[in-house]
Amino acid sequence: MSDTLIEQAALHGADAEVWTLRRRTEELVCRLGAVERRSEVATGATALTVWLEGTEGYAVQNVPDSRDPALVTAALAVGRALSATGTAPPPPPAPGPPHRIPDTPPPRLDTEAAERLRTLSTGDDGLEVELRARADRSRIRLHRAGTPPIGYDTGVVQMHTRITARGDGIGHIGHQSYGRSVPGLLDRLATEELPELIGLARLLATEPVPRLAYDDLLVDGRVLVKLLSLIVPAFQMDSVLEGRSPLADRTGEAVASPGVSLVDDPTAPDSPLPVPWDGEGTACGPTALIEDGTLRGFLSARRTAAEAGTNSTGSGQRGPGGEMVTVQPGCLLLRHTTDLGTEFRPGRTVLHVVQANGAHTSNPITGDFSIGANAVVVGPDGSRGNAGNITLAGNVFELLRNLDGHDGRTRVNRAHDSFVAGPGVWTTSLTTGR
Template sequence: MSGPTESTSASSAAASDALIEEAARHGADAEVWTLRQRTDELVCRLGTVERRSDVATGATALTVWADGTEGYAVQNVPDSRDPALVTAALAVGRALAATGSVPPPPPAPGAPRKAPDTPPPRLDAEATERLRALSAGGDGLDVELRTRADRSRIRLHRAGARPLGYDTGVVQLHTRITARGDGIGYIGHQSYGRSVPALLDRVETTELPELIGLARLLAAKPVSRLAYDDLLVDGRVLVKLLSLIVPAFLLDSVLEGRSPLADRTGEVVASPGVTLVDDPTAPDSPLPVPWDGEGTPCGPTALIEDGVLSGFLSARRTAAEAGTTGSGSGQRGPGGEMVTVQPGYLLLRHTTCLGTEFRPGRTVLHVVQANGAHTSNPITGEFSIGANAVVVGPDGTRDNAGNITLAGNVFELLRNIDGHDGRIRVNRSHDSFVAGPGVWTASLTTGR
């Protein structure tokens, strides 16, 4: 899928025209959303290629409006023209009308911005050889590299409007390193990008050496006593904690009474200097998109500005209920499922950089990895997770802190960020990305 082709475009147009015409025959307005996706996956471990796959998937989602109702149906087939989609969507619309949950029809899509023009990512022979070589390991190291390259083509066609479409793609590399020393040390890390060569350059020169060093350190004998002056929570851990409270920043959570931030717009909810912005079109977004699953143009949506709550994410339905404009945050699932409100590229920033790990005259506990949540509550923000950490002495020496427990409240953490370490990490859930740096804080507790 190197770019739009005349045959594919013609096939898509014919399919969506057929569904729109069938809907019109039933007296309904219609909109057709189509996905075509190609995914390369490669697993390399200990210098060998263990698994390779190339899978094509797709979906067709149909929305219809008739007699004041809105209905929806989906098939896991790209460019479907099955008339049964229309009858199913009309039946769903009648059922939803009985619940009173029917937003007004949207205006026909205009001409929202285009996606960045970047080459589609591929795991070609050169990338395969680089990944195989990088996974060689040795000397007590087990290196596994799981790589995935997605290439997607999205098309949206509304009755009475010209079809819209864009191509996009993302590369994901999951590095898993196990080291053997006094014990066994393990570190996992997710990397993302738009270009396979650029991502592999970054992994080879920066990320892989750092991760190998961490794995060896975590395999060493832990310090006998956990004592420190300052706490640094790595971005790998922070983004997982932030992901726990993403629902609090969704307008549908506010309307349903599930967000503790409801009715707090304009209040201080984070430390001065903290901003939280969702922008799927940002230059650093791993998966750039020009508009959401409903055709609403995407752009920056500020949720927190200088510590003050300034907004929420919304799709067309929730925005209509609240009497506001949607933020372009209506995302469809991998099979074209009904739109839900989700961030695209949610980035936390802080104005003060305090550097990484070493502080003269101070002992720092650097929490480098989260190992799963023992308990977590997305409504209250309370959490307790297992983690790995490193103790950095006043002279810069680094020791294994061993397995620890990290506990606290994510909303309280936002209000107690002293600064950041300047290193952005990213967490992914389907096509939603949450990003942020490591943060210095005194609001969390640790134990063994």
């Protein structure tokens, strides 16, 4: 079907590229042992890019495999309007051989999955469990004039767990987890995540300790990935070119603690949503942003790479409706070489920040932040108490420079189809208060 739009563009003397998406999303909400809601929605989009006489135009419809010739005229008009803003990059070359992504069955919330979710959400007196499962199955196709179409199928499962416990007060904790297999994610939920979250919710429902005092600070991965997401724009080439990144002109300098690495790899085997190429057909692969604490590079798409005189890192992502390409990570993972374990340290009192409740203030350019959070106090003997509602404040760039080690437990945050992952970290650079 993409041939129609390519042929229409050729009638105007333009080269063209057609990107199409077909997505089917299943959602299932279970609470207190009952299925509250179940839905299945099909969506799609067609995005057309045209090149004519040094201009680049773009148009999109929220219809999969559209043949509407109005897309061509709209894209050509956009190209003419944008021509005064600068020189457009030439049409990209034919896609090279992409990385192969692992074959997995498309995720489905079938009858068996629904029954498991319903059972897991039962809870008990004083405990409310709500499970929101979502399974996305996507089919992506890209057809460029003069080349054969390419495409891939992929899918991701998302689980949002919300636990509310009642005791001396009300304890609440939420958690997002992701996977590519519904049975695998449900197994992890049942054996690991749900028991831990229920225990935390019950603890957060107890009377808070009278005084906030501790020797060491552990920031859980659930909190770290939200903080790290604040400064993702600093690692994007468009931010560098526009003067919005504090990391500009610092390639080769130490910007994090020794042993810290930050790598974006949409093709990684453990990526929740692996893709072989980005929204422009550029093959994806690992891009090292930080190696052993040293800044190595930035994420880029075709346009920003051309402006910077480099090659695209395959980080040009389209929005969920096929929107114009922007630079975004695919699966950004923070690592540290030193494993300091979780929570308990003999002879020391640890404050474990387990949940971020929202940003009071945050600045993605400076990295400054102040957020509400929940925390647990772990005594020298391993006893655990509720630290209550606290404020956690600091600077994310300063945090990267003061990571002593990790706790070995990777968590994930998601924004559209971008994922940011990292472990809990031990640090001395943040301040807390009530």
